[in-house]
Amino acid sequence: xxxxxxxxxxxxxxxxxxxxxxxxxxxxxxxxxxxxxxxxxxxxxxxxxxxxxxxxxxxxxxxxxxxxxxxxxxxxxxxxxxxxxxxxxxxxxxxxxxxxxxxxxxxxxxxxxxxxxxxxxxxxxxxxxxxxxxxxxxxxxxxxxxxxxxxxxxxxxxxxxxxxxxxxxxxxxxxxxxxxxxxxxxxxxxxxxxxxxxxxxxxxxxxxxxxxxxxxxxxxxxxxxxxxx
Numbered sequence: 001x002x003x004x005x006x007x008x009x010x011x012x013x014x015x016x017x018x019x020x021x022x023x024x025x026x027x028x029x030x031x032x033x034x035x036x037x038x039x040x041x042x043x044x045x046x047x048x049x050x051x052x053x054x055x056x057x058x059x060x061x062x063x064x065x066x067x068x069x070x071x072x073x074x075x076x077x078x079x080x081x082x083x084x085x086x087x088x089x090x091x092x093x094x095x096x097x098x099x100x101x102x103x104x105x106x107x108x109x110x111x112x113x114x115x116x117x118x119x120x121x122x123x124x125x126x127x128x129x130x131x132x133x134x135x136x137x138x139x140x141x142x143x144x145x146x147x148x149x150x151x152x153x154x155x156x157x158x159x160x161x162x163x164x165x166x167x168x169x170x171x172x173x174x175x176x177x178x179x180x181x182x183x184x185x186x187x188x189x190x191x192x193x194x195x196x197x198x199x200x201x202x203x204x205x206x207x208x209x210x211x212x213x214x215x216x217x218x219x220x221x222x223x224x225x226x227x228x229x
Contacts, residue, residue: 007074009168009200010036010059015068017054028054030223032068036216038167041194041201043211046220052204053172055220059202060095060170061085073167090119094161094199096190098173100153102145108132108156109141115164131159134196135189151182155189162193169194171203175210187213 017029029051036042044052057063059070061077062085070077073092077085089095102111109128116124132138135155145153154174161169174190175183187210194201205211219227 007038008035008071009038009040009073010034010202011069011071012055012059013069015055015058015070016066017051017058017063018066028223029058029065032220032225034218034225034228036200036202039198039200040216041191041214042203042216042218043214044202044204044218044220045206045211046226048206049222050220051223052220056170056172056202056204060093061089062095090115091164092167094164094166094169096154096157096161096169096171096174098176100145100150100157100177102153102156102160104145107142107144108137108148108152111145111156112160112163115160119164121164128159128163131163132156134162134193135159149182150178151186154178154182154186158186158190158193162197162199165197166199168200168202171201171205173204173206175205175207183207184209 012032012034015029015032016027018025018027032055044055046052058065059072061072075088080088106114109132112128112132113124116127121127132141135158137152137155140148140152148156171190175186178186191213203210211217218225
């Protein structure tokens with residue numbers, strides 16, 4: 001069951017992440033607590049190496065913390081094994097990466113179809129074509145990723161993330177590999193789809209223009225939450 005409108009979509013409590021390094025244990029995140037309400041847009045900002053992408057990956061269930069708890073859409077991630085977290089992502093969570101992560105052997109349409117087919121969607125082809133039209137790529141359905149520009153590839157990646165109508169979308173530097181003009185178009189698309197689909201959006205960015213679009217801003221500094229607004 002999903003989060004109701006009165007619930008928080010994400011709750012992070014006393015989250016820490018340590019990893020082994022040649023010099024000993026390295027503390028990447030130190031006692032992070034934050035809340036993202038259902039339907040909100042939130043930016044995680046900070047210098048390179050501050051732990052932004054690590055935090056995003058933990059909230060998306062792509063990794064597990066050393067300590068602390070994360071609740072997403074009313075589900076405690078610590079209560080799930082790897083398979084359970086994968087099921088949660090498949091049904092209720094979308095993810096957009098800086099490097100697009102499209103499958104090169106599949107066309108744009110096939111990349112968007114894939115998550116629908118994995119979850120057994122009854123009208124997968126109709127839905128995939130519909131979302132490709134929403135991102136303005138109905139004339140690129142049968143192009144392979146190498147035949148698309150960076151902006152077009154990112155639009156395919158956004159279509160793939162939204163196609164299953166997730167309750168929450170995580171985006172890691174979604175404009176990081178794009179020029180300013182293309183990045184601005186991707187920002188507009190991301191927030192337009194977010195509004196249309198009533199999706200909670202949490203993103204990591206170095207882009208001040210993108211961060212300013214968000215209602216919430218969490219700033220990390222050397223693995224600690226320096227400010228939240």
